[in-house]
Amino acid sequence: MDQADIPALLSRLASDEDAARKMAVFKLQSSINDPAFADVFISSGGLVILRRLIMTAGGNTLAYSLQSLTRLLEVDMGWDIFEGPAAEDLVERIVELIVTNPLVNILRGAMSILVALVGRSQSSSIAGGGGGPGSPAGMSPRTPLAVRSPGTSGFRALKPAVAVYPQFFELVIQQLQSADHALCANALMLINALIRDAVSSDGSQSAGAAGQSAAGKGGSSVIGAGEEWSKFIKRLQDLGLIRAVFNLLQSSALQDLAHPLLEFQSLTKVLLRKWREVRVDLERPEHRRALKGLHLASAPDRRPAANGVGGAAEDGDGGKKGSRRHNPEKWRRLGFETESPTIEFETAGFLGMMDLTDYVRKNEDGFQKLLLEQSTRPLHDRCPVARASLAVTMILYDHFEVDKSDLEDIRGYQALNDPKTHDKLFRPLLLQWSRLHTAGLHAFFRLWKSTGAQRDDFDKVAELVRVLVEQVIGQAGRTKDVLEVEDDLQEYDAARLREIQMELLELSFEDQWGPHLFQVRDELKHEALQFVKEQRIRCLLQGSWFTKPMPHTRQESYTKRRLYQPWRYAKLSHNRRYLHYADFPEKLPYEPGLDALTEKVDLGTISSVVSNVSTNPEVESAESDADQSPNSSTPTLRHNGAAIAKPTTKITIFSFSDDVGDTSTSTPSGGADTSTTATPTPAASTTPGGTEPKEQPVLTLYPLNHSLASEWLDGLLMLLSQAPITAETNKLVTLVSEYGLKIRLLNVRLEQMYAGPGAGGRGSGAGVVPSREGLDEDYYYEI
Incomplete structure (x- = not known):
């Protein structure tokens, strides 16, 4: 449409006849994504008319109006419509449409606008533009915005409207089950934008749990804001978000939803990484409550009084004065190495505590029975439950490459058109973290028992579990049910697992020792x-x-x-x-x-x-x-x-x-x-x-x-x-x-296995460089 026709177009948009308005806004949606056209449209007062249509129209006229605003925002123009005193009413109108309107074409447009609005706070913080992984699909690079007034983007812009319609999040998550793939994709993009805004540093104060603010905590701090964003994520999970996205990842509609699904998977890694970065601190009430819950769930009073060091936490004077002695094994009996459990969470962070407390909460009876069973054994034979839980957490963390950067994840978008790569790109089992942790922990207990391991063998059993995770979870197809994965983790043969571990170890030797190992093989084969x-x-x-x-x-x-x-x-x-x-x-x-x-x-x-x-x-x-058969018919x-x-x-x-x-x-x-x-x-x-x-x-x-x-x-x-x-x-x-090869490899130290041979080759005698302490300059070379 020519720019000269804009006055006539605006006249028809403001007409009292619905048919004229419908035709005009239908033409508008196909032209407004041209920046030159959009600039003239905005300068001619078109935003006021477009806002009025969104607030009052219905049916296709409303759907075309929402689509026009979406395309205008995609070219990073028209943001003034969300400024001023009337902006709150517009946002509330869009949220109302999502909650109350059943028409698919209206729901798609409304969600697209909210995706752009929530994502604006993330994209505008990137110097020089570039939508980044948090930007809605299809949005063009942006230049840095001018200083904007508070509450015009991110979750802040939605908070007042969500307070009026508290069922908003539940209905958005329900749209993930829609048969319309475009609507489903828009709903998932909106959830992605909300999550990314919640965990972003500049949106930490607005990442509260639907109506709560993080006041007085210094919102830019990860720990200060951690309680709020984690509550928000917990609320979405309680509404069935994980199950809905998990079903989408295993569905046949994967190709139509590939981009938002891959972004959600990347955001899941961001959340896991953020939870791990939160340090366990007894000064924080929720952390203190979690540790106390672990202790109480272990049923400390049921522990046999004659076992262990001391008499446990019984009354020191028969209960007459009500005083209780400190139990010297309060935390070690749970499987910690020391009586300072917070130190042992340094590696796994709050993520390790979440996994351990979640396991204990869902398996409290089994946890208590396991501790009672372990308490009857000598200390060096006991399976350290808490250490095993933290080890499984880090094994899963490494397996799913949670520390991989977002840029590396985005490279996967280039391979989305090839169905053969879907099993590598999409990992539905990542969303079943809690169940995999529980199944992996049970597998740890099984391997500990079947191998007759002792405390000094902890790292060896952990390596077996790592191999088990790679074999079962790593080789599971995209559509494999989590129940089958759990069964495989419990039933995998320990002897076969050990063989695989030796094969992998041998491959690592070959990578590092290369020709030296081949030479040894040839010599040993000749000797054999x-x-x-x-x-x-x-x-x-x-x-x-x-x-x-x-x-x-x-x-x-x-x-x-x-x-x-x-x-x-x-x-x-x-x-x-x-x-x-x-x-x-x-x-x-x-x-x-x-x-x-x-x-x-x-x-x-x-x-x-x-x-x-x-x-x-x-x-x-x-x-x-x-x-050799006794029944042979020779x-x-x-x-x-x-x-x-x-x-x-x-x-x-x-x-x-x-x-x-x-x-x-x-x-x-x-x-x-x-x-x-x-x-x-x-x-x-x-x-x-x-x-x-x-x-x-x-x-x-x-x-x-x-x-x-x-x-x-x-x-x-x-x-x-x-x-x-x-x-x-x-x-x-x-x-x-x-x-013969295995016997020779037994003489190789662990640090040499992965460091490779010395520069001098076989028999070079490479070792520690001698110190010059105590030497002077009086030396000579013997030739």
């Missing part, structure tokens, strides 16, 4: 390989029994069956050059010596070793379990009435030698020579005649189980300078090397 090689070869030196399958050829079957000997014993010679073996009709009760083993194979002539032993860890594990053979287990694995040794030893290569059912083949370099590649020699089997072994097969197959390969190939041997090598 040599250790396992010697173990496998010793199995061969000790010797083992093997079975032989019954021959099933038709030719000379009678002779072969008559000469069939089902047992074979093999053993490596002491010089490790020959493999001796012999067949026996039955398994002897003793181990035959080398003199009884009439056959032998020269290891130097072996060309390859072939086996059907599986190299797959899963297959080998399943087969080993089947071998087929059996019978020879002379004796039952012999039918072998399923086979190891065949091939050679280029003309002196062929054992040529029985019959394969039992289930055995196939396709699984494993290892070929060492043969001793001679050609025969004296120049022809290529033919590879022939010289010995076949049928191990009784997979463990024996793994020992002999890898033992033979290692004797021939080959790498082991079975899963069982490789698992053993890994196990030995990992144990």
Whole structure:
């Protein structure tokens, strides 16, 4: 609309005909966000007419009027409408519309105006403009405002109207459940603006609990104003604010409400940070009452009189004079380290006290039973309840990165368009702080009991709880219910938790020690390989029994069956050059010596070793379990009435030698020579005649189980300078090397773990720089 048309527009806005006013204000809302147009409109007296429409009109005319004022405020103009004696009536009219009007388009406009009005105090305090995280979405940067009269912005501007309509906050929070996403977003932005105004330093005096003022306390002080803003936040929480926003964070409407939800999440961190910054001080009545409530909730008179130091707080003279001795364990029995509990709140601040008192208030019976149970144990075995509560508070504080600055949170706005990032940006569980603290504290008690911890192990249990929080809360999806999270915290296996902790610790070592750790791993793996090689070869030196399958050829079957000997014993010679073996009709009760083993194979002539032993860890594990099962259905053979287990694995040794030893290569059912083949370099590649020699089997072994097969197959390969190939041997090598690494890491001090190796590298001997005290300048260099 052209600026020249403004007089005619104002005439129609002031018309007595509703249709003319409606059309004029409809056109006004689409043009008034142009600063040049708005400047002429204001200088022509348009604010007076617009105010009159808001005060008297209804229906769409009122909705368009509210939208026009909203857009005017967005360009940081038109603030004069809230100045002067009539400003209070205008604000009261807007609050009245929110409380009494059911039309969505009117409610949206009214809330947008209040968002701008409340947020003005925050944005104007930022030098050079820039709406900042507390500014309503869409508002342009502002220049510093001139000195304004008191009560024209922030919660101060709303206080008189809220006093007339005390149900205002309740109805605003109810709009968070509206099906209209725009109205829901405006309601949440208004709540965000009110909270930010309440906790801001320049609005501390106006942050009272809906009608109370912080008089005479020096409002700029955090402690002086803390009582008022905390009451205000408590009132909003009592009206169901947390549950309503939590449901929005888990709803499918997240994309439409992303900005105000992310701002509310940021404000929640601001509140937690502000509560932590409040120092626990016994000079403050509310803090003194909280500590007294903790003591009384612990049921001090129910404590067994014979336990602990002294007789507790019983009457010193039988109650005749009514005097009571001071209980020397008054606070230590609650889990504090000393009898000065305020000192122990230094780290967690008033936030730690809030969490502890909230837990005790909601679990008073369990708290008393826990203290009674702990009082029956020696002092060093007791779980310090209060210290555990403060530790869980700080674990949650660190997990949710409460100290992260607002600017870092705002960077998340850039990723809002990607649904894949929503689980990282939005943390609904942050709003369930109290329930998570209680569940984390119960998990602390459970881990303390299951690990048999003592007082000196407190930090170790706290680290386990930290890992538990990262695993359960950190990996919980945006839509996961808090009940499931609480159950997971209580049921997570302590042994698995310890494994995860070791894995994380190892990763931290790798980050800090990098190539040094890799070098140690390689050395330990080589040492483990040599250790396992010697173990496998010793199995061969000790010797083992093997079975032989019954021959099933038709030719000379009678002779072969008559000469069939089902047992074979093999053993490596002491010089490790020959493999001796012999067949026996039955398994002897003793181990035959080398003199009884009439056959032998020269290891130097072996060309390859072939086996059907599986190299797959899963297959080998399943087969080993089947071998050890008492109900195993392994087929059996019978020879002379004796039952012999039918072998399923086979190891065949091939050679280029003309002196062929054992040529029985019959394969039992289930055995196939396709699984494993290892070929060492043969001793001679050609025969004296120049022809290529033919590879022939010289010995076949049928191990009784997979463990024996793994020992002999890898033992033979290692004797021939080959790498082991079975899963069982490789698992053993890994196990030995990992144990070696852990043993070496036990010699590393805690400060070295995270500081990394010295500049001199491995073995540099980096340590404390020696002092020059007592030295003079009489020195020399030895080269």
